[in-house]
């Protein structure tokens with residue numbers, strides 16, 4: 092239970108009275124008005140009574156943030172092609188109304204980021220500054236599989252629906268709220284707070300944060316950052332734990348090519364490229380890479396074990412033991428694709444390509460493997476393992492160029508980590524904050540490579556069902572969850588950035 096001791100040390104380091112007063116001054120109406128602990132119960136079935144906030148249930152900033160979110164959801168920023176500029180302009184407009192001077196940073200035609208700053212002193216001290224970052228682009232949505240218009244900003248049955256409701260326009264609206272709350276409170280800051288809305292997170296192309304940083308780093312250089320990447324995990328209607336992302340896996344792609352003689356399909360031979368490729372992909376699909384525990388994943392399972400039922404908890408405690416470790420790793424991997432992917436490199440075949448005519452054996456067949464590497468692992472090791480596994484001279488592997496960056500972890504010992512852990516745990520009914528290594532990649536790798544202590548936390552309590560809708564169909568966030576998240580994030584930012 093080391094994490095508890097560390098997380099709670101943060102309390103003693105900060106004068107609580109000042110913090111509580113400041114939080115009150117922010118008058119985030121949500122803070123005391125959300126029903127019960129503010130955590131959405133299991134989503135109501137469609138036929139159940141819709142969420143009906145009473146007058147005053149949601150007010151002030153959280154309500155404004157809800158409007159910003161629904162307006163942003165109406166702007167289609169599907170990437171590709173992105174086209175984030177109208178969303179960037181909308182965000183800039185919201186900031187301008189607060190008397191701030193946002194700057195639109197052009198990255199490519201129709202593609203822009205937005206930056207704004209709250210100053211703590213005449214001279215900026217970048218190493219102390221806090222950066223709030225979220226992305227404007229979203230993944231495309233297949234309308235035919237949605238029950239509502241994905242770019243309609245639809246509010247229905249207590250939920251805000253739309254592509255980006257969680258990833259990442261929800262976070263963007265919450266960042267905007269936290270930033271504006273600080274501005275309105277006119278509180279004295281102990282560090283600059285920078286708001287940044289980026290473009291091109293989903294494909295990391297020409298308008299990505301890496302290129303933005305190369306061009307405009309001075310405008311958002313910071314020592315600390317809060318971004319997406321971690322989540323508030325809800326199980327059985329209650330927050331089980333807060334997963335605070337401090338590290339992430341690296342995404343790479345390997346192209347697989349099988350070659351053989353092309354010819355008439357009426358006289359097949361055993362060296363058919365399609366068959367070689369299928370056999371190779373079959374072997375790769377059945378392959379499991381060895382387990383390696385990073386410090387963060389070890390700490391994560393240590394913290395999670397006491398929260399799980401006795402059986403799962405027992406195996407989590409045994410994961411790294413010499414006698415029962417291997418069996419424990421099987422049990423835990425089988426229990427959850429997330430846990431499996433946190434412990435090892437993973438390889439997912441994602442594209443297959445071969446043939447042009449039904450009666451022609453093609454000379455080549457292709458597959459793509461999406462590889463997610465643990466921090467510190469290298470693609471060359473995976474390549475060697477795959478070559479040995481497939482053991483077929485007809486198969487060739489090529490590593491494709493990547494924009495995913497391997498970055499050092501953020502420290503678990505910073506003041507920001509302690510503040511987030513302390514506030515989140517306090518606000519989410521005492522649920523522990525655990526360090527989290529995301530299996531997905533985020534903009535934080537670019538920041539960490541520039542010495543930013545970046546932490547990922549989408550502050551909305553979400554259950555498994557909600558989380559699956561990210562990048563899926565009918566993406567949504569409940570109003571209760573959004574309201575609570577806006578409130579919690581604003582408190583985190585205020586407690587970290589206000590001068591005590």
Ligand SMILES: [Zn+2]
Pocket residue numbers: 226258259292319
């Ligand atoms: Zn995202």
